[in-house]
Amino acid sequence: MGTAFWADVICITIAFGILIMRICIKITEEKKRIFDAEAVLDIGKRQIQANAYGLKRMNTGMMAILTAGEGRDYVGKVAALTTVRTFTKLYNQYDSTQSPDNFFEKAFKLANTNVLNTLETGKAYAGCLILNRNILKYGIVGHMNVYVFRGKELILLSRGQIMEELIKEKVNKGLLSKEAALRISDINRAYNFVGRDDYMSPLVSSSEIKLKKKDIVVMITESVQNSISVREIEEVLVKKNGCKEKAREIIEVIKNKDEETANLGLILIGI
Incomplete structure (x- = not known):
């Protein structure tokens, strides 16, 4: 066998090795990039x-606040920004083997303290999502709506800590009569927030939510x-x-209605 033959063998081996390496890199990148995430804010008609x-x-997880x-x-x-900075800083120390519930409790409590230390008044409603591959957990303080879009349907997971949900829970437990519940006004008002003198724990999803391929997790503010x-x-x-x-x-759909709108905020995460 001549020199030309061995040169061809070496070239083919190198080309095959490069191909395998590219495939491995692509697989690794896909594992790290399993989420198509986007957040959008709009000032609405506020100053x-x-x-x-x-x-x-x-790695294979992400946090959205x-x-x-x-x-x-x-x-x-300032209250909103302080809360976001608290969560993102804590997530830098987060280990995916840790319980998301512990992260939520620690992050919301620290955010509450930081807002109180920064401001004499002011508050923020907040929702946090933690995903590890296709497993979702969420924590909410105040009024924040979380959905999963699957197929062609938007499935409500939580409306957060609002009076209506609290009233339903108390009625179901027999702690409040239906007649008393009907007499309570302003039931969509949030009863918890970041920046309380008397800290109150967040609402945390009771169990892990297993997401499917092509699901989209949706988190929106009350104004949205x-x-x-x-529909x-x-x-x-x-x-x-x-x-x-x-x-x-x-x-854009909201803005095209040309109605009086507050600040708008939403996060979409595609699986």
């Missing part, structure tokens, strides 16, 4: 954007919930484009 978000990836601040002038904005119907959101999510385009289109 100040008091919503904030954070998206943080780690969405906050809606309340307070005069820039107080709500009040400005667009479930309208479904009509956008069913389209064959990425979460970036879907999220922006949902905001």
Whole structure:
């Protein structure tokens, strides 16, 4: 066998090795990039954007935090940003073998302390999602809506800590009569928030939620919930484009209604 033969063998071996290496790199990248995540904020017709978000990836997992601040002038904005910074900083130390429930309790409690130390007044509602591959857990303080879009249907997971949900729970446990529940007004008001003098624990999903391929996790603020119907959101999510385009289109649908809107905020995470 001549020199040309062995040169060909070496070239083929190198080419095959490069191909295998590229396949391995692609598989590794796909494992790390299993989420198509996008967050969008819009100021609406307000003077100040008091919503904030954070998206943080780690190996095969990620954390998403969405906050809606309340307070005069820039107080709500500071409360929202302080909460987001607290969560993203803590997630840098997070280990996927740890319990998400422990992370939620620690993060919400520290965020509450940080907001109180930063502001005399002001508060924020917040929702946090933690995903490890296809497993979802969420924690909510106040009014935040979490859904899973599967197939062509938007499935509600939680409306957060609002009076209506608290009343339902008490009625179901026999702690409150239906007649008393009907007499309570303003039932959609949130009863918990970040920035309380007397810290109250978040609402945490009772069990892990196993997601399927092509599911989209949706988290929206109260202002988005009040400005667009479930059907309208479904009509956008069913389209064959990425979460970036879907999220922006949902905001545009709301803005095209030309109604008086507050700050808008949403996060979409495609599996």
